[in-house]
Amino acid sequence: MTAHPAAPALEVTNLAVSFGTRRGDLAAVRGISFQVAPGEVLGLVGESGSGKSITGLATMGLIDPPGRIVSGSVKVNGHEMVGRSEADLRRMRGREISIIFQDPSTTLNPVLRVDTQMIEALRAHDPALSHKAARDRCVTALAAVGIPSPEERLLGYPHQFSGGMRQRLAIAIALLNRPAVLIADEPTTALDVTIQSQVLGEVQQLAAETGTALVWITHDLSVVAGLADRIAVMYAGRIVETGTVADILTDARHPYTAGLIASVPSRNHRGARLAQIPGATPSLVAMPTGCPFHPRCDHADATCRAEVPAPRPVAGRAVACHHPLTATATA
Amino acid sequence: MTEPAATPILQLDGVGRIFARKPDIAARIAHKLVGSPLPPRVRAVDDVSFAVRPGEVLGLVGESGCGKSTLARMISGILSPSSGTIRFQGEDMAGMSASQRRQAGLDLQMVFQDPMASLNPRLRVVDIIGEAPVAHGLIKASEQDGYVCEMMERVGLDPSTRYLYAHQFSGGQRARIGIARALAVKPRVLICDESTAALDVSIQSQILNLFMDLREQMGLTYIFVSHDLGVVQHISDRIAVMYLGRVVELAGAEELFADPQHPYTRALLAEVPRLEPKKRRFEGIKGEMPSPLNPPSGCHFHPRCAIAVPACATRRPALRELPGGRLAACDLIGEGVAV
Numbered sequence: 001m002t003a004h005p006a007a008p009a010l011e012v013t014n015l016a017v018s019f020g021t022r023r024g025d026l027a028a029v030r031g032i033s034f035q036v037a038p039g040e041v042l043g044l045v046g047e048s049g050s051g052k053s054i055t056g057l058a059t060m061g062l063i064d065p066p067g068r069i070v071s072g073s074v075k076v077n078g079h080e081m082v083g084r085s086e087a088d089l090r091r092m093r094g095r096e097i098s099i100i101f102q103d104p105s106t107t108l109n110p111v112l113r114v115d116t117q118m119i120e121a122l123r124a125h126d127p128a129l130s131h132k133a134a135r136d137r138c139v140t141a142l143a144a145v146g147i148p149s150p151e152e153r154l155l156g157y158p159h160q161f162s163g164g165m166r167q168r169l170a171i172a173i174a175l176l177n178r179p180a181v182l183i184a185d186e187p188t189t190a191l192d193v194t195i196q197s198q199v200l201g202e203v204q205q206l207a208a209e210t211g212t213a214l215v216w217i218t219h220d221l222s223v224v225a226g227l228a229d230r231i232a233v234m235y236a237g238r239i240v241e242t243g244t245v246a247d248i249l250t251d252a253r254h255p256y257t258a259g260l261i262a263s264v265p266s267r268n269h270r271g272a273r274l275a276q277i278p279g280a281t282p283s284l285v286a287m288p289t290g291c292p293f294h295p296r297c298d299h300a301d302a303t304c305r306a307e308v309p310a311p312r313p314v315a316g317r318a319v320a321c322h323h324p325l326t327a328t329a330t331a
Numbered sequence: 332m333t334e335p336a337a338t339p340i341l342q343l344d345g346v347g348r349i350f351a352r353k354p355d356i357a358a359r360i361a362h363k364l365v366g367s368p369l370p371p372r373v374r375a376v377d378d379v380s381f382a383v384r385p386g387e388v389l390g391l392v393g394e395s396g397c398g399k400s401t402l403a404r405m406i407s408g409i410l411s412p413s414s415g416t417i418r419f420q421g422e423d424m425a426g427m428s429a430s431q432r433r434q435a436g437l438d439l440q441m442v443f444q445d446p447m448a449s450l451n452p453r454l455r456v457v458d459i460i461g462e463a464p465v466a467h468g469l470i471k472a473s474e475q476d477g478y479v480c481e482m483m484e485r486v487g488l489d490p491s492t493r494y495l496y497a498h499q500f501s502g503g504q505r506a507r508i509g510i511a512r513a514l515a516v517k518p519r520v521l522i523c524d525e526s527t528a529a530l531d532v533s534i535q536s537q538i539l540n541l542f543m544d545l546r547e548q549m550g551l552t553y554i555f556v557s558h559d560l561g562v563v564q565h566i567s568d569r570i571a572v573m574y575l576g577r578v579v580e581l582a583g584a585e586e587l588f589a590d591p592q593h594p595y596t597r598a599l600l601a602e603v604p605r606l607e608p609k610k611r612r613f614e615g616i617k618g619e620m621p622s623p624l625n626p627p628s629g630c631h632f633h634p635r636c637a638i639a640v641p642a643c644a645t646r647r648p649a650l651r652e653l654p655g656g657r658l659a660a661c662d663l664i665g666e667g668v669a670v
Binding site for chain 1: 394395501502503504531532533534535536537539540543558560561562564565566584585598599602603604605606607611612613614616619620
């Protein structure tokens, strides 16, 4: 399925986002490019401050001042999102591209019944839709994400749903208009393991059925390991490595990716010292020169300190490193 | 794995904790006169018994609402149990004299999840770490500065930063401050409640390594509470799995992960996302976590259990010993049922 078929559903090219502050512009995302084909799942993985959430918001056109998209393009089904008017963007959001967030209670209106919110979302894009037809589609949508007795639950308020059910509700609303692209920003991070697994199952099935391109943003490599087709690893506002799940997890070529995978407890012998990456992620105000990872990297040399590495093809994937690992020793 | 030789540093017998709103006078009168119901009670922890040996790391895992944090708080002495006894070094904590109690409070230290919520934002680090040992007479006030430097070095912090405030540190450094604060009163047991949950993976591994180093250097005993099974598996000697206030399985970490016995443990382990490059179908245990206000009868897990029989709805299974010295609370194990 990754054989680069027809047009990508989502095409991000050289996207850069900055936030203006009193201390000057802070570049949160520094020129990243990726594509997602219809029906494909891309895992966008990074630690806090890597710019993964800002990337998700930027693709939706949801960057508010003082932030702004400095350069680059975001194409959804071939339509450019960057530079559109707010009214245009509103028409695109929901129908072409949707997003689900970590905390669904911030996206659901607490004082409106579920049916009101869902029907509103449908009729906003299709004013001709009758109330009854809209309602039927809501019932189907709730059933599709595994909410039992959907007719009754439609009459409830968001606070009457448990955490897992509320996240399903957010997913159902995001997919109501069958968008081409769904951005999922850590939607299962706050859920318990067993509930997370249920929600992952629903999303996986729905994305496959509807052919929605899915971008799954997470800090947890093990979540995307079972879900995604490809993984893009972000560090300090850049994508440092992109490849298939198997390539990334078994044979990482960027020292950061390799270090990240090695520091997951289940990859280590029980009770042995965990492999650790020294130091901490750089602050946006004090970004190192050259490769942003060089102060924490064992392989860094003068070139790394001077020049930002551009992504280049290495063993079937793209790696942004001057000295990519040859054969991996991560396992 | 179990050498019964060493006397336990902590011994819990039938420990339970009920949370209830105190009924006001109108509710009490109504209850007396017409038998109207009293406010609901939550049995957060229900009849938990186990022992912890000195130097051991006991992992407590379970999903939200299973009572693991409440149990940790009772062990640390922040909460008192509603029933049962907790013995620290053989002494019942409820019957301790004031001075014993104070000593036990120092010996049992907690490390919290959110260092920003547990560190005083108005104190400099030198006081956050150094205040308690001075107040309790472990060191003289004149020694505080040097002592704090020693503690900061021990947890991998730069002592020259001791006059800064907590908000001036990164998340990983704050976690280290929280650990140094706990270590400063020379505890024997560290109770870690989700201490690494808020940290990034690369920082989490640094902190887990620190915990293991400290254990070796200072002979600490740990109660390690987490919802992250990977973390608990890595650091624990033994693991107790909790579900709705009860311990459903207790076994050595290796045995538990290699061959879980209780149906809940099995389901839980099957759901953990693994770092394996294989697309998998996510299934999930059927149903949701029941409300602790109104837990199912009998075995709490029976409505979600794949192998439940009618008797499970009425009979509460006891935590019983299985071959190999491990414990599980399911009557169907070893009954010829394919668990």
